[in-house]
């Protein structure tokens with residue numbers, strides 16, 4: 610079986626753009642890599658949301674992808690949404706770019722919990738990873754507005 614690959618083109622507010630690639634590795638993990646520019650400096654919540662629907666912009670992508678009915682958490686937590694990929698970081702050096710390199714076992718590109726056809730979402734604020742004590746910490750990480758998103762689609766595996 611050839612390696613499954615997927616891609617999401619990220620479009621957002623005020624010039625935010627980028628692309629994120631997904632590669633399903635033989636060991637069962639999915640490697641996520643990419644580059645998003647036009648971010649404000651600092652940490653930004655980064656998630657897989659349940660729906661690949663951008664009818665009303667990123668607001669239509671639904672909640673965090675959560676097939677196991679867990680509370681929101683950090684990628685390294687047992688209690689987390691499958692879609693919880695933590696934060697990405699954009700430097701304050703003027704580049705406003707976040708480079709992404711994440712390996713995660715809960716976001717396969719095949720099977721019942723596949724993320725194909727769902728969405729990648731970038732938020733305005735840091736994800737508190739469920740630990741901020743805010744009323745939204747256990748559902749969204751209180752990461753604020755959805756400033757960019759893109760739908761995850763299959764990519765040629767050659």
Ligand SMILES: *[C@@H]1O[C@H](CO)[C@@H](O)[C@H](O)[C@H]1NC(C)=O
Pocket residue numbers: 665666667668754
């Ligand atoms: C998305 O939701 C936020 C928060 O409710 C709202 O401020 C924003 O205007 C909405 N965006 C669109 C495109 O509807």
Ligand SMILES: [Cu+2]
Pocket residue numbers: 654655656657658673730731732752
């Ligand atoms: Cu999100």
Ligand SMILES: [Zn+2]
Pocket residue numbers: 656673680681682689690692693748749750
């Ligand atoms: Zn979550």
